[in-house]
Amino acid sequence: MFEKLIxxxxxxxxxxxxxxxEQIRKNTSYRTSKFYAELEIKxxxxxxxxxxxxxxxxxxxxxxxxxxxxxxxxxxxIKENLYLYLPEIDDIVRFxxxxxxxxxxxxxxSYEDIMQEDPLKFYKxxxxxxxxxxxxxxxxxxxxxxxxxxxxxxxxxxxxxxxYIWIKEELFTKTGRKIKEVEAIEFKKINDRYFPIxxxxxxxxxxxxxxxxTLLEIELDVPVPDYIFRLDYLKK
Amino acid sequence: xxxxxxxxxxxxxISFDTFLFYEFKNLNYWILFSPxxxxxxxxxxxxxxxxxxxxxxxxxxxSITDFKIYQGYIKFQNKGIELKIGKMVFIPGxxxxxxxxxxxxxxxxxxxxxxxxxxxxxxxxxxxxxxxIFYVYKNSLKxxxxxxxxxxxxxxxxxxxxxVIERKPSIGLYGAYFxxxxxxxxxxxxxxxxKFCFNLENQIKNMFISFWGYFCKYEEFFSVIAxxxxxxxxxxxxxxxxxxxxxxxxxxIFYDVDNKIPFLIFDFKYMINNNVFFETxxxxxxxxxxxxxxxxxxAKFLFGL
Numbered sequence: 001m002f003e004k005l006i007x008x009x010x011x012x013x014x015x016x017x018x019x020x021x022e023q024i025r026k027n028t029s030y031r032t033s034k035f036y037a038e039l040e041i042k043x044x045x046x047x048x049x050x051x052x053x054x055x056x057x058x059x060x061x062x063x064x065x066x067x068x069x070x071x072x073x074x075x076x077x078i079k080e081n082l083y084l085y086l087p088e089i090d091d092i093v094r095f096x097x098x099x100x101x102x103x104x105x106x107x108x109x110s111y112e113d114i115m116q117e118d119p120l121k122f123y124k125x126x127x128x129x130x131x132x133x134x135x136x137x138x139x140x141x142x143x144x145x146x147x148x149x150x151x152x153x154x155x156x157x158x159x160x161x162x163x164y165i166w167i168k169e170e171l172f173t174k175t176g177r178k179i180k181e182v183e184a185i186e187f188k189k190i191n192d193r194y195f196p197i198x199x200x201x202x203x204x205x206x207x208x209x210x211x212x213x214t215l216l217e218i219e220l221d222v223p224v225p226d227y228i229f230r231l232d233y234l235k236k
Numbered sequence: 237x238x239x240x241x242x243x244x245x246x247x248x249x250i251s252f253d254t255f256l257f258y259e260f261k262n263l264n265y266w267i268l269f270s271p272x273x274x275x276x277x278x279x280x281x282x283x284x285x286x287x288x289x290x291x292x293x294x295x296x297x298x299s300i301t302d303f304k305i306y307q308g309y310i311k312f313q314n315k316g317i318e319l320k321i322g323k324m325v326f327i328p329g330x331x332x333x334x335x336x337x338x339x340x341x342x343x344x345x346x347x348x349x350x351x352x353x354x355x356x357x358x359x360x361x362x363x364x365x366x367x368x369i370f371y372v373y374k375n376s377l378k379x380x381x382x383x384x385x386x387x388x389x390x391x392x393x394x395x396x397x398x399x400v401i402e403r404k405p406s407i408g409l410y411g412a413y414f415x416x417x418x419x420x421x422x423x424x425x426x427x428x429x430x431k432f433c434f435n436l437e438n439q440i441k442n443m444f445i446s447f448w449g450y451f452c453k454y455e456e457f458f459s460v461i462a463x464x465x466x467x468x469x470x471x472x473x474x475x476x477x478x479x480x481x482x483x484x485x486x487x488x489i490f491y492d493v494d495n496k497i498p499f500l501i502f503d504f505k506y507m508i509n510n511n512v513f514f515e516t517x518x519x520x521x522x523x524x525x526x527x528x529x530x531x532x533x534x535a536k537f538l539f540g541l
Contacts, residue, residue, distance in 0.1 A: 067540070069511070071249075094414060095418075106479065
């Protein structure tokens, strides 16, 4: 009887992969955001630093570059369309949805990577393994896209058991090829959850390069006015 | 104090551009050196924009030094309405190398700037339509041009109309489909000349490929850095590599159908950091079974405040 009880307690303590994924999503999803960020693009000995500020709301975002060399360049995403404001012609150039798969200002990140309001919503867990790295207890969680809408087919996540935050992601194509690696190096507690504010992404197809994306300031689920996501605001 | 306040909201980009072009066939060359300033200042609904500088050009037997303002205007914008006064760029239709109103060299380089026209522009934009009217001031009040444009946008489609009133009115139509493949077409009728341009854009792996076609009834002037080109028909293939940021290749193959001359341009930009860029490339064409070959190179030193 006692042994049976212990067995049931163990079963109850085993958290399901779905619950872990839900917890991670809860930590990383947001409806609106307001941010000021730095992008460091490194290739060999050369690096570029770009600064930008912006807002996002569900599937819309607005980005404005503020470093002197790129100042005035602005991006606006409305639904599946991307609009680019070029200060030298004081006009807007429109791109279609496929351009969102392109790299963001030449970095290892795509527009989709930085502006998904809930990046893991298309995925279902496939398998989970308990693992231990440097005395840290982690889950190794493998998730796959079941909708065909996600930018990557499969993701292998290393998840902190304590706070349910992902500390490393490996991104795979449908053919099983690992194309990107993302490492979260800094977290911030925002509204009772841990949010990654500094990540390093490596596009494994490009040698000796990485992109460090740091949110210098971030506010989540704050009121963001609708007029920001209008074309006339882009021209202002 | 006022100057400090102005500087606080202003943005300055100072660049020093150098460029060398050499044509092997005629042993022609030109060298350009140009310090340039781009500045913008925004406050509430107003923006002041300036782009200009000195340029020094040395050609084989001559040299030119001058000061030029490429653009300089004051803009007022309230919600979707904008009013601009000064020298500015306005390109009706779609921006691109073969746009009938995009009077720039086919190959832009690190030392080329868009040259505007003096006038007054009144525009309106919202999510589904945009209208613009541009009064272009020429040499005197008697010489002017009025350009207007109106387009509507719905989901993946955009369609528009534009007109130019100079001596008599001329009219143009354009439309685009923004799907996985982007298709843009525009046609313009002016003084019994008909101009038609189409552009098909697609992203294939890491390349952004544009296929262009340009047709007109009478010969038009085009410039490919130093080559003047008079033709009625051009087909072009433009290949960009948007994922590249430090080493940026660019390929343009075009065919002057009228004169049966194929051109190949290979351009390569090399970025050291935010402040230093280099550019090099070559242009080759085949004319009367002979190959012509030109090379060019330059550097830009950019400092932003």
